Amino acid sequence: MISIQNYVFPETVEEAYDTLKNKRNNTVLGGCSFLRMGSKNIGTAIDLSRLNLNYIKENDEIIEIGAMTTFREIETSPILTKYFNGVLSQSVKNIVGIQLRNNVTVGGTVYSKYGFSDLITALLSLDAQVVLYNAGKMSLEKFLEKDFEKDILTKIIILKNNRKAVFKSMRNSSSDYALLNVAVSKENKDFKIVVGARPQRAKIAKEASIYLGKSELTDEDIERTSSIAAKELTFGTNMRGSKEYREAICKVLVKRALMEVL
Template identity: 60%
Template sequence: MFTIERVLQPATLEEAYQVLNAHVSNTVLGGCAFLRLGSKKIGTAIDLSKLNLDYVLEKAEEIEIGAMTTFRTLETNPTLRECFNGVLPKAVSPIIGVQFRNIVTVGATVYSKYGFSDLLTALLALDTEVELHKGGRMTLIEFLNKSYPKDILTRIFIQKNKRRASYQSLRNSSSDYPILTVAVSELDQKWRIVVGARPLRAQIATKASEALSQSKLSAEDIGQAAALAAEELSFGSNIRGSAEYRKAICPVLVKRGIMEVLQCK
């Protein structure tokens, strides 16, 4: 359970940023879905719903997604269904249920860097950048690998190219959190293999990606790259699965992802 002393709906991002940094307990609200799972006392809760950050905008060279965009919007947006073989809608559609996806926001999920995030796994397989109000624009990889002062994620950008992509996940049940997630993509014969919910945060398997990119994509090459992904990444245990189990199923999901990308138009 969480408690809130005050709620603010700022008129500008700068106002929201100033209030956020005025006290350590001040917090930006997203959909609040995951706040409900913990215990937190919030001084001032900052609601960004009046800042027009709920949108998906297709531009000539990129797709821009506002921070307050919900997972349900990602799931149903026609542009995202067409781009990258619909990898983003496919990644978010298994999550809990429609009511849940109607409140969970892109900005809160990406900024929080959740280890179980289906969305982060898919976004890492694409050419994604994030924008912070004060920190500016940077690649998603850079954002995930560094710590930043308290800031507000305003939007994400995905380069609109011909990258082919696939998303795979394993769950104990269709509405449960994932045991393991995998996203695979290819552009100009350069492959990218991403594994998430390890239960650590999603990470690119760089050695496996490079090996696959340099291979002839034979059945043996694909099997070796899938096995290499499991070897180079670390895995942990939680109530959904052991580290050993995750490591064992990783090559299976990676191989499925590669084979699906090869079938994409």
């Protein structure tokens, strides 16, 4: 059960951060779609909806996505469907239903580092950074590896380059969370192979990515790369599938994504 003692609408990010740090059980709210997944006693709930953090914009070098941007906005954005083969829009379009995608926010998902997240897997395949109010700017990969610290994620920054990217996922049913998801991107000979919902959080298969970049990109190289990725990453078991099944599915999805991105 979720209990909330106080509910506030800060006017600035600074005010939101000060309130967050004031007491241990003060919490920033995202879209709130996943609150019911756990039990929590919240002292002061901090609603960021008045801070104008729902936007998707670009300049000549980068794309910026505000923390309060919803998955539905990611799915339908003309900017995001234009770049990287529309991989970000593709990654969220099959998540449950439009009603949920209208609620779930980018900041709530990325800051929480959800292992089941399709969006994080897709973002990690790009040159993405997070911007935190206190800790500042860092790569998404570094952020995912850090221990949890109280902070406020304000936006995601993605470098605009010539990366081509592909997203694949496996679900037991169309409305379920992914049993496994994969994103692969390519810029010249630089590859990023990312696997998420293992069910641990998304991670780059670095050995496989490096091997492929040095290879001749033959069918044998693709097959070998998918095997390396499945072996270097760890998998777990939950209600959606066993670790052995996830490892087998990893090989298939990586191979399919590589063939498509090439």
